[in-house]
Amino acid sequence: MDFISQKMRALAPELDPLRLGTGWKKEDLGKPQIMIESTFGDSHPGSGHLDKLVEAARQGVAEAGGHGARYFCTDMCDGESQGTDGINFSLVSRDMIANMIEIQASATPFDGGVFIASCDKGMPGSLMGMCRMNIPSVMVPGGVMNAGPELLTLEQLGMYSAQYERGEIDEEKLCWAKENACPSCGACSFIGTASSMQIMAEALGLALPGSALLPAASPDLLDYARRAGQQAVELAKMGLRPSDIVTMDSFENAILVHAAISGSTNCLLHLPAIAHELGLHIDGDTFDRLHRGAHYLLNLRPAGKWPAEFFYYAGGVPAILEELRPYLHLDVMTVTGKTLGQNLDELKANGFYERCQQWLEEANQKYGLHLTKQDIIRPYDAPLGTDGSIAILKGNLAPLGAVIKHTACPKEMFSALLRARPFDSEEEAIDAILHHRVQPGDAVFIRYEGPQGSGMPEMFYTSEAISSDKELGRTIALITDGRFSGASTGPVIGHCSPEAQAGGPIALVEEGDLIRLDVKERILAIVGVRGEKKTPEEIQLILAERRKHWQPKPRKYQKGVLRLFSEHAASPMEGAYLRYADETEQTDGRKG
DSSP states (O other): OOHHHHHHHHHHHHHHHHHHHHHHGGTTSSSSSEEEOOOSSSSTTTTTTHHHHHHHHHHHHHTTEEEEEEOOOOOOOOOOOOOGGGGGGGHHHHHHHHHHHHHHHHHSSOOOOOOOOEEEEHHHHHHHHHHHOOOSEEHHHOOBBBGGGOOOOGGGGHHHHHHHHTSOHHHHHHHHHEEEEEEEESSSSSSSHHHHHHHHHHHTTTTTTTTTTTTTTTTTHHHHHHHHHHHHHHHHTTTTOOOHHHOHHHHHHHHHHHHHTTTTHHHHHHHHHHHHTTOOOOOOHHHHHHHOOOOOBBOBTTTBBBOOTTHHHTTTHHHHHHGGGGGSSSTTTTTTSSBHHHHHHHOOOOOTHHHHHHHHHHHHHHOOOOOOOOHHBBBBBOOSSOOOOOEEEETTTTEEEEEEGGGOOOGGGGGEEEEEEEEEEHHHHHHHHHHOOTTTTTEEHHHHHHHHHHHHOBBHHHHHHHHHHHTTTTTTTEEEEBBBTTTTSEEEEEEEEEGGGGGGGGGGOOTTEEEEEEEEEEEEEEEEEEEEEEOOHHHHHHHHHHTTOOOOOSSOOHHHHHHHHHHOOOTTTOOBBBOOOOOOOTTOOOOO
């Protein structure tokens, strides 16, 4: 194999002495050179343990005859930034991680890569960078944290906080929840964005079979990292790249898995952005098509009952894939150098599921439970639901679409006629909700929170304030051009496109407008004004008149990375990636 690293040595005479000065040995210089890029750092539990996985991967690279070089680009924590302007920097950090991978891997090219991450933006950012560079690579998902006492998990903090604000619990109970919700390293123990994207990495074929969402402290995870290092060397020798592995069929498999796990709505931002790096196009309509009729199987929080720690004990991604097997493209390639179907057959033969069962028995003993695999991952013929887990709603309010995770929405809100209560910031909306100025039957709008408006932050605290309220959680809807945490539950609708800052109809909504929500029919529309129903033609005339008086708000960020993001982000329905100035947006034909 004619490795690019050896071509670089011939072109750059300084390269060898600089690497020797870094600590490389002379014999390392001629080996296959593998970049080991992680989001390790002290920023949050999902990254604080990744250095151990880096060293395991480096060991595996050495065992396979290569040399591993460590690179780092620490990610941020959405949870630590919730409720502050810091959350505005979350989504763009994904693209910056991908950019740093491109910079580091292009400045001194490597023959292969191992990418290690756990969390919301580290996972998709690493996958985007991996696919952009298109060097033979393996993704190592960093695992999930344990549940706390009473099976406490972090997504419940929003509920505890809202209950405290309403005076329903005292400060001591709130402090107990804060002190026990994160008992270990790893991604938060629910099927939020971090867990969803770890699962997506394996479902796409870019992580070793069975490696997604293990308990982060598990010795098995270290072994997977070591094996990933070995496999990266083998892939480099084979010349097998992400573009040789991931096809539209791979994405269709991943989206069917997304439906089966009731995955985060943020995957509708991340999978299209990853596809874009490979020259493939998927959007919200792709998700809607594949979710229709898909079986929802995973009984884990936030839509289900159990913490995500139990996912691996029930067989993990391979168990989900086995349930979906008749509906998958089994001939897609994976990082093993074998097809998905071959991988699944090997896992059955090598005792993978028996080992998972041992873990489940130990967990039952630890927590005093009596769970079976079927309590966690339902059989395909006995699903929790049969229409996937998300829907793309459209209408005169969201011409390009809006997303709802209907598995986490009360059935009472699947069809409703609501009164509009528009707010131009999350702070105004949550104050009105917590102080009972929002009434049953209201549609609460939070706008100017899309990529162009403020970076597309999560509306987690507002969604928790609604879903934790016994009355409002079943009688109102929250609609925004921002997004939601993967932990969000309740009647919440995000990614409303076009966004308000771009002049989308959400910017034109006024107090008292009548809003039709129909999940089954996929409708989100303005159908009346000041409580009086109007014909579609009358609504269009009214919106046209309102538009004459509308002006975009001044940019919230006048400099820095969020100014760049606001100027170049694609539509949320396309993935909100940084779009090139001459790139046509496929959803609506507008130029960037």
